[in-house]
Amino acid sequence: MSLRNGLLKSYFSMRMKAIDRFRRHPLEVQAAMLRARLEKGARTRFGRECGLRAGMTPAQFAAAVPLQDYESFKPFFARMRAGEADVTAPGRVTLFARSSGTTSDRSKYIPVTRESVWWNHTLGMRDVASVYAHAHPHTRVFEGKTLTLGGSCSMEQGVLTGDLSAVLISRTPFWSGWFRAPRMHTALIADFDEKTETICRECTRERITAFAGVPSWNLALMRRVLEYTGRSNLLEVWPELEFFAHGGVGFRPYRRSFEKLLPSPHMAYMETYNASEGFFALADDPAREDMLLMLDYGTWYEFRDGDRVVPLEGVRPGVVYALVVTSNNGLWRYEIGDTVEFTSTDPYRIRFAGRTRQYINVFGEELIVDNAERALEAACRETGAEVEEYTVAPCYMDIDRRGAHEWVVEFLREPTSLGRFAEALDRELRACNSDYDAKRRTTLDGPRLTVLERGRMLAWLRESGKNKVPRMMNDRSVVERILATK
Incomplete structure (x- = not known):
């Protein structure tokens, strides 16, 4: 055994002992996370304004x-970006993850503290x-390198700002090059086409044993490697x-494409939940489709179900919660915009259920991303189709026409019948969502399918500066822009 492998x-x-500890003692570990956050937060401007103090109970904190x-x-983030210290986190924050969102701003800017770099994201x-x-x-994966497709970053207002992956890559030590490819300069190239060309020249002769990142962008890179x-x-x-x-996105629509690109029964896949706001979960059991909630990364978790907000001990399996975090990157009781469903409370395991703002409820149907993913999987199975990208938008009612949902889809392999595909979508949605089923009997027609040529949504991502295609929206703004993209 080499010295490097022995140290690893x-x-x-x-680390497995530490993970086992929070599996067995989750509430003790979470209590320690809250104590640590309160001790540091009491010394910040935000903490003083809110009266934070060490030793507060969860109820007092809430x-x-x-x-x-x-x-x-946002006003606190603006002060931090302007160089003010001790705003919501100790010291001055010089790193910000730029994240696309559905707020009034084109981009969100999330603080990334030095503590969160090492004891949240990197630890994850x-x-x-x-x-x-x-x-x-x-x-033997550690005998080679992991190919990591990063984004880009730049100095803005005196702070390093960019995609989370690029911000993290820019802060990795020199020895990370022993384990990761491509070179840092290549990983941070802003233009995607130039980046993929350089990776092809640089990495196709490297000993690559793993890769990591968002499935959609990796799929585009891997196809270029084959070309x-x-x-x-x-x-x-x-x-x-x-x-x-x-x-970054659900893997279900991409699995078949990756299995074609990597035709090996021994290829392993692991889902991770690493957002701009923090690293939250990973799939620790290859036999399961859920993820272990990581409890010792400096994050205190709460979960909102309607108007009710509970800490970890108050959650129930099968309920979809909005995720609320207090974390070592200066976020306090911050609702990040994601929803999760607990599949287990011993240990605490979750499934990503979608974005709080990515749903359709124009007609009272309460359709969420998880419903869509399940329906697509069933429709593909029934018709032999393979979906690469998709988004869903409402078609509004008028005086002589009922409402509907438009499914804008890029197929890797088209179904044997588009009509059967739409029927299967509809059938599965009605089976898994009672509100949708009720509206289908009254005000809602079946799905309307629009098929795009492959690459259109990737072109929209490049043009819009987004990292991922929103799966569903409550209006037609995204769909209309995608349809207008050449």
Whole structure:
């Protein structure tokens, strides 16, 4: 065993013990997270304004700090970006993750403190390796490099601002190059086409054993790699590839495409939940489709169900909650805009259920992303289709026509019948959503399908500066812009 692998094995063993501890003692670990946040937060301007103090109970903390969202916290973020210190986190924050959102702003700017870089985001990525090594004790993945497709960043107002992946890559030490490809300069190239060309030249002869990132952008990169090399699948380029850690969007629509690109029964996939606001969960059990909520990353969790907000001990399986975090990047009772559903409370496991603002409820149907993903999976299974990208928008009622949902879809493989595909979508949606089923009997027609040529949504992403296609919106703004993209 090499010295490097021996050190890695020791570290992984240490982290697995820590993970096992919060599995067994989740509430104790969460209480420690809140104590740490209150001790540091009491010394900030936000903490003094709210009367935060060390030793507050969860109830006292909730009474002192109202729920926050981006709009209510934006003035604090602006002061931090302007260089003011000790606003919502100790010291001056010099890193910001730029995230597209559905607020009134084109972009959101989320603070990334030094503490959150190392004890949240980076620790999460190290735990991905720890959990994978524990599940695959004979892996050789650490003998090669992980191909990481980062975004871009730049100096804005004296602070480093950009995609979270780029901000994190820019802060990794020199020795990370032993484990990661491409070179930092290449990873941070702003133009996607130039970046992929450079990666092809730089990495196709590297020993790549894993890759990580958002499935949609990685899929575009991997197809370019095949064009560049003239190979038929990625294992002909990198025969030792064995692992893909993915996040950012649901993996279901992309799985078949990746299985074609990587035709190996031994290829392993791991879902991660690493948002601009923090690293929250990872899939620790390859036999399950949910994720373990990571409780020792400096985050105190709360969960909102309607007007009711509960800490971890108050959650129930099967309920969809809006995620609220108090974290080491200066967020306080901050609703990040995501919803999760608990699948287990021993240990605490979740499924990502969608965005709080990505749903359709124009007709009272309460359609969420999780419903859409399940329906697409059933329709693909029934008709032999493979969906690469999609988005859903309402078609409004008029005097002589009922309402409907327009499904704008890019197929990797078209269904045997578009009509049967739409019927299967409708049938599954009615089965999994009683509100949708009720509206289908009164005010709502079946799905209307619009098929786009492949690449249109990727072109819209580049043109709009977004990182991912919104799966559903309560208006037609996104769909109309995608349809207008050339």
